[in-house]
Amino acid sequence: MAGGQERVLRRRIRTVQSTRKITKAMELIAASRIVRAQARIAANRPFRDGMVRIVRQVVAEDPTMAAKMLGTPESPQRVGILAIVGDRGLAGSYNSGVLRTTERLVAAYGRTGTETHLWTVGKKAPGYFRYRRIDVRGSFVGMADRPEFADARDIAAAVMTPFLAGDLDLVQLVSTRFVSAGTQRVDVRQLLPIPLPDTGEAGEGADIDALPGATATATATATAGGGAGGFTEFEPDPESLLETLMPQATEAEIFAALLEGAASFFTAQQRAMAAATDNADELVRNLTRVMNRARQDAITTEIMEIVGGAEALRQAKEV
Amino acid sequence: MPDGVFGVEVVTPEEALVAGPATAVMLRTSTGEMTVLDGHTALVGDVVPGLVRVEQPEGTTLRLAVHGGFIQVDTRPGAADDLVETGEGGPLAGMSTRVTLLAGVAERAEDIDVERARRAQEAGSQLVSDLQAGRGAAGDLGDEGPGSDLVQAERALARAELRLSVAAESA
Numbered sequence: 001m002a003g004g005q006e007r008v009l010r011r012r013i014r015t016v017q018s019t020r021k022i023t024k025a026m027e028l029i030a031a032s033r034i035v036r037a038q039a040r041i042a043a044n045r046p047f048r049d050g051m052v053r054i055v056r057q058v059v060a061e062d063p064t065m066a067a068k069m070l071g072t073p074e075s076p077q078r079v080g081i082l083a084i085v086g087d088r089g090l091a092g093s094y095n096s097g098v099l100r101t102t103e104r105l106v107a108a109y110g111r112t113g114t115e116t117h118l119w120t121v122g123k124k125a126p127g128y129f130r131y132r133r134i135d136v137r138g139s140f141v142g143m144a145d146r147p148e149f150a151d152a153r154d155i156a157a158a159v160m161t162p163f164l165a166g167d168l169d170l171v172q173l174v175s176t177r178f179v180s181a182g183t184q185r186v187d188v189r190q191l192l193p194i195p196l197p198d199t200g201e202a203g204e205g206a207d208i209d210a211l212p213g214a215t216a217t218a219t220a221t222a223t224a225g226g227g228a229g230g231f232t233e234f235e236p237d238p239e240s241l242l243e244t245l246m247p248q249a250t251e252a253e254i255f256a257a258l259l260e261g262a263a264s265f266f267t268a269q270q271r272a273m274a275a276a277t278d279n280a281d282e283l284v285r286n287l288t289r290v291m292n293r294a295r296q297d298a299i300t301t302e303i304m305e306i307v308g309g310a311e312a313l314r315q316a317k318e319v
Numbered sequence: 320m321p322d323g324v325f326g327v328e329v330v331t332p333e334e335a336l337v338a339g340p341a342t343a344v345m346l347r348t349s350t351g352e353m354t355v356l357d358g359h360t361a362l363v364g365d366v367v368p369g370l371v372r373v374e375q376p377e378g379t380t381l382r383l384a385v386h387g388g389f390i391q392v393d394t395r396p397g398a399a400d401d402l403v404e405t406g407e408g409g410p411l412a413g414m415s416t417r418v419t420l421l422a423g424v425a426e427r428a429e430d431i432d433v434e435r436a437r438r439a440q441e442a443g444s445q446l447v448s449d450l451q452a453g454r455g456a457a458g459d460l461g462d463e464g465p466g467s468d469l470v471q472a473e474r475a476l477a478r479a480e481l482r483l484s485v486a487a488e489s490a
Contacts, residue, residue, distance in 0.1 A: 040333075043333060043334045043335070044332050044333070046328060046330040046335045046338070047330045047331060047332045047421060050328070050330055050391065050419045050421045051421060053391060053393065053419065054363055054389055054391045054419075054421065057361070057363050057391065057393075058363055149331070149332045149333060149423065149424070152332070153423070231360060231361065232360070232361040232362065232363060233360055233361065233362040233363075233364075234362070234363055234364065235348045235349065235350045235353075235362065235363075235364035235365070236349055236350060236364075236365065238363075241363060241364070241365060241389075244365055245389065248388070248389070248421070248423060251332075251423065252332060255332050256332075
């Protein structure tokens with residue numbers, strides 16, 4: 001019967017419309033969370049800037065000692081990698097971008113015989129690596145949406161303990177940087193040892209250079225050059241200061257990456273859900289068109305049947 | 320900028336607790352008590368957990384519980400421009416002192432939740448003594464890392480005690 005097709009189409013339109021309601025709601029929620037996440041990045045900025053200034057001033061006092069403690073090791077044998085993704089999906093390429101970059105990094109180190117140890121943040125990471133038979137030494141879940149400083153401290157403790165014990169030569173951080181509301185990019189940077197400010201990539205291993213974007217970018221964006229001109233007091237001496245600074249600078253770096261990751265996640269989710277909503281609109285439009293045609297066809301057929309039947313009756317009477 | 324006034328900021332990863340002009344900052348580093356006044360030489364130091372006082376030009380004193388961190392005194396020209404208004408001319412024109420205090424955890428005295436700190440202190444001292452007893456029995460000395468339960472419990476207890484003492488002094 002012709003009305004059947006119409007009913008099927010009507011049901012499909014209703015399904016698409018209710019899915020659209022969900023994607024629209026997710027889009028709006030994500031959009032409202034972007035603002036809050038961005039405000040937290042802004043609130044964190046004075047701390048980050050202050051940390052960079054302090055490290056730079058200590059390094060300027062005794063560059064040779066600093067170069068020994070900071071900087072990039074020549075040829076790392078055991079490398080730690082910390083990857084930061086989200087706890088949830090439906091956010092476009094947000095999770096997969098970081099996960100793929102991490103996988104490539106692990107593979108690149110593997111080719112040169114470098115041992116890698118992986119830590120992850122976000123519920124989406126462990127499954128991805130388990131499926132690819134890449135060991136995850138530790139994973140942190142449940143805080144990616146709204147990271148607290150205490151979370152950063154826990155994560156920092158996990159990667160710092162083996163580094164301080166000498167079991168790791170280098171720790172890399174793979175996460176999404178919130179460059180602006182319009183731009184977020186996946187970025188690999190050196191977490192430990194703390195990169196020497198301003199000098200950039202002194203003494204880079206050739207294996208890392210082979211990877212695009214895998215070179216250690218100095219944390220510091222160059223502001224007014226060098227340390228404070230003239231004499232600087234240190235309490236205690238620069239070397240002990242650097243030692244106590246290191247854990248705090250690492251926590252600060254991880255916290256900043258978590259905050260930027262959260263903001264990037266919501267931005268990616270908002271964009272993905274807006275696209276899904278648009279697709280649903282188009283689908284409803286097309287389905288409605290097909291349904292109307294089907295209804296017209298059904299009506300036309302019915303009229304033809306009635307007309308045909310009436311004609312037959314009239315002819316039967318005339319005979 | 321008026322004589323003796325300089326810029327100070329006390330920041331945590333979550334927010335800037337203080338940002339503005341001050342006439343003196345009093346704190347403790349690992350080498351002892353210190354007071355920073357305008358014109359202090361450039362300095363980088365660690366700050367041990369304790370009370371930090373910031374005296375403001377209007378005569379008020381801000382009191383903060385700072386649970387360890389770092390201090391930087393920056394004396395480069397223009398260092399404190401975003402915190403203090405620099406006056407034109409005068410002997411101090413173009414000179415500025417910026418004191419930055421970085422702390423992982425810190426709070427203003429008036430923001431301290433005394434009730435909560437008291438509960439945390441009780442729970443914390445209980446936990447510390449339990450852990451110490453447990454470790455003594457097991458004779459296990461290998462677990463001294465920064466992530467060990469005992470170290471964490473002791474830190475939490477120290478934070479609760481500092482909050483209580485800062486809140487009590489400021490009441």
